[in-house]
Amino acid sequence: MxxxxxxxxxxxxxxxxxxxxxxxxxxxxxxxxxxxxxxxxxxxxxxxxxxxxxxxxxxxxxxxxxxxxxxxxxxxxxxxxxxxxxxxxxxxxxxxxxxxxxxxxxxxxxxxxxxxxxxxxxxxxxxxxxxxxxxxxxxxxxxxxxxxxxxxxxxxxxxxxxxxxxxxxxxxxxxxxxxxxxxxxxxxxxxxxxxxxxxxxxxxxxxLSTSAIAGAKALLLEGATSALEVQLERETRSIAAAGATPHGREGIAAFVARRKPDFG
CATH class of the missing domain: 3.90.226.10 (2-enoyl-CoA Hydratase; Chain A, domain 1)
Incomplete structure (x- = not known):
């Protein structure tokens, strides 16, 4: 040092x-x-x-x-x-x-x-x-x-x-x-x-998928104090946004192809 x-x-x-x-x-x-x-x-x-x-x-x-x-x-x-x-x-x-x-x-x-x-x-x-x-x-x-x-x-x-x-x-x-x-x-x-x-x-x-982790982190932090309906709406928007990211597309494609996803 x-x-x-x-x-x-x-x-x-x-x-x-x-x-x-x-x-x-x-x-x-x-x-x-x-x-x-x-x-x-x-x-x-x-x-x-x-x-x-x-x-x-x-x-x-x-x-x-x-x-x-x-x-x-x-x-x-x-x-x-x-x-x-x-x-x-x-x-x-x-x-x-x-x-x-x-x-x-x-x-x-x-x-x-x-x-x-x-x-x-x-x-x-x-x-x-x-x-x-x-x-x-x-x-x-x-x-x-x-x-x-x-x-x-x-x-x-x-x-x-x-x-x-x-x-x-x-x-x-x-x-x-x-x-x-x-x-x-x-x-x-x-x-x-x-x-x-x-x-x-x-x-x-x-x-792992950094974008998925980021979305999950945000949901978990918000969920402790949110009303159910508010949190469900957040989950809807979050998963929809996640599906459109490169990581979301790669994860889905890898699952269908039965291979390990590459989130690098």
Whole structure:
């Protein structure tokens, strides 16, 4: 790793059609300060806008995935803490929005602790894999703050309002096994196998129809709060549009010909 890479709070690398965004403040538990939030947003914009990227992996260097906001930086803000938090959360949220709404799948890879905003980031993926040593903690109540990073939107949709209230209001820590059991993560794998398993999942997603995945992602995000008839109309428009895309035509032709589709 070069000195420039070591100094960067977020790293962006490419391996064919797969891009990996990696939080890179291991000595600080990958805590999110404003430079980190800005670097994350920049990396996400690059992934979102590059049509050659077919899958994005969000990971982190070090023992922790992300310990949340940089509380030391909050303390240094002094009387300007409100403005500082507004700028930090606003920048982070632009990154979260793009991560969740980009027209390509997102795989989150969680090792060690994910707390505060790191909890929200960790569960923002379409597929979320965690190691056996992973844990998830809201953490906000312990420092007198309220959720950010999308946690108050994501968690109730994954585990239900009652369980989300218990976790956030009582600041409960949940381990990897329990997180998998209640649907916070897709699945838990042995720590030593985490990166390899994430690579397999990313390769599989990158081989599929990106346009179909984009449409399905949009429907799933909208469906949780939509009336039935509204969602049925969205499904009608989405599948009709999908059928007219090159991927839709290739998929149908491949099925009829009894061959494997080529969505490259």
């Amino acid at each position: 070069s000195g420039q890479e070591a100094a960067s709070p977020v790293l962006l690398t490419r391996d064919g059609a797969i891009a990996t965004i990696r939080l890179n403040r291991p000595a600080e538990g990958n805590a999110i300060n404003l430079p980190t939030a800005r670097a994350l947003l920049d990396a996400v914009i690059q992934c979102d806008s590059d049509p050659a990227i077919r899958c994005v992996v969000l990971a982190a260097n070090g023992k922790l995935f992300c310990g949340g906001g940089d509380v030391g930086a909050f303390a240094e803000a002094g009387e300007g803490i409100s403005a500082a938090l507004s700028e930090l959360a606003g920048t982070l949220h632009m990154a979260v929005t793009r991560l969740m709404r980009m027209a390509k799948p997102l795989v989150c890879v969680v090792q060690g602790a994910a707390a505060g905003a790191g909890f929200g980031l960790a569960i923002s993926g379409d597929i979320v894999l965690c190691g056996e040593s992973a844990s998830f903690t809201p953490a906000y109540g312990g420092v007198g703050l309220t959720p950010d990073g999308g946690l108050s939107w994501l968690l109730p949709r994954l585990v239900g309002l009652r369980r989300a209230q218990e976790l956030i209001l009582l600041n409960q820590r949940i381990d990897a096994t329990a997180a998998a059991a209640c649907g916070i993560v897709t699945r838990c794998v042995p720590d030593a196998e985490l990166e390899a398993e994430a690579g397999k999942v990313a390769q599989k997603l990158a081989s």
